[in-house]
Amino acid sequence: MNTTFSCVGCGKCCNDHHVPLTLPEARMWAADGGQVIVLVEAFLSNGLGLPVQQREHAERRSTLVRSADADAYVAITFAAYNVGPCRNLDEDNLCRIYERRPLVCRIYPMEINPHIPLNPVIKECPPESWEKGPELIVGGELVDRELAELIQRSRQSDRDDIQMKDAVCALLGIRTTALKGDGFTAYLPDMVEFAAIIDDLAGQTLPQWGSEWLFHVSGDDVAEQVMASGAQVAMGTPENYSFISLRVA
Ligand code: SF4
Numbered sequence: 241m242n243t244t245f246s247c248v249g250c251g252k253c254c255n256d257h258h259v260p261l262t263l264p265e266a267r268m269w270a271a272d273g274g275q276v277i278v279l280v281e282a283f284l285s286n287g288l289g290l291p292v293q294q295r296e297h298a299e300r301r302s303t304l305v306r307s308a309d310a311d312a313y314v315a316i317t318f319a320a321y322n323v324g325p326c327r328n329l330d331e332d333n334l335c336r337i338y339e340r341r342p343l344v345c346r347i348y349p350m351e352i353n354p355h356i357p358l359n360p361v362i363k364e365c366p367p368e369s370w371e372k373g374p375e376l377i378v379g380g381e382l383v384d385r386e387l388a389e390l391i392q393r394s395r396q397s398d399r400d401d402i403q404m405k406d407a408v409c410a411l412l413g414i415r416t417t418a419l420k421g422d423g424f425t426a427y428l429p430d431m432v433e434f435a436a437i438i439d440d441l442a443g444q445t446l447p448q449w450g451s452e453w454l455f456h457v458s459g460d461d462v463a464e465q466v467m468a469s470g471a472q473v474a475m476g477t478p479e480n481y482s483f484i485s486l487r488v489a
């Protein structure tokens with residue numbers, strides 16, 4: 241079935257959505273006085289934590305790290321920390337930085353992950369936005385070439401930025417990840433420090449960050465699987481992060 245779409249400007253996608261940012265966008269967000277949340281997830285090289293069909297996409301946006309005796313692929317997302325309305329949303333539901341709004345704001349409601357098909361039911365856009373407007377998906381294919389190009393740019397940024405993000409995380413002391421599918425570890429770094437680290441690293445040849453990663457998991461059963469894979473599990477209460485569990489109750 242084909243999908244039509246036209247944004248009705250309801251502003252819902254600008255509320256309570258942590259908007260993934262490219263590295264330059266994250267630096268811009270900090271310069272504007274905003275808060276960036278760092279979300280981390282990883283899968284193990286033996287495939288633990290990874291749906292098989294997503295391996296190529298997930299590997300390409302990750303960096304290979306060590307955790308005890310295991311290799312792991314860590315994916316790091318810098319996102320605008322939007323609890324409630326985005327700081328750039330005005331009283332008329334218009335974006336104050338529309339001309340320089342982040343890439344992902346331009347892409348919504350489309351998905352970035354090629355393995356996740358667009359599902360209008362789970363999107364914030366109200367029913368009327370799907371009832372009119374130009375065709376978006378025809379025969380399963382995205383027909384808006386400009387939008388397709390933005391999605392490719394976003395995916396490429398994920399790949400291009402990952403080493404730098406890993407370096408920024410190393411210098412911020414971020415070295416605990418969640419297992420992909422089990423949750424995320426979430427950090428709210430000091431933005432002055434965050435910006436200074438990005439500026440210091442800019443243009444440098446990045447060294448190998450040899451530091452070890454730990455896994456924070458949702459329960460003993462997952463911990464057993466992670467340890468059986470040779471990786472190390474974080475013990476005790478998180479000090480500089482929170483754990484967002486994806487575990488189904
Ligand atoms: S930057 Fe603009 S478009 Fe993006 S979430 Fe904020 S208000 Fe919405």
Ligand code: SF4
Nearest residue numbers: 247248250251253365
């Ligand atoms: S939720 Fe959908 S319809 Fe509403 S402003 Fe965002 S993109 Fe437009």
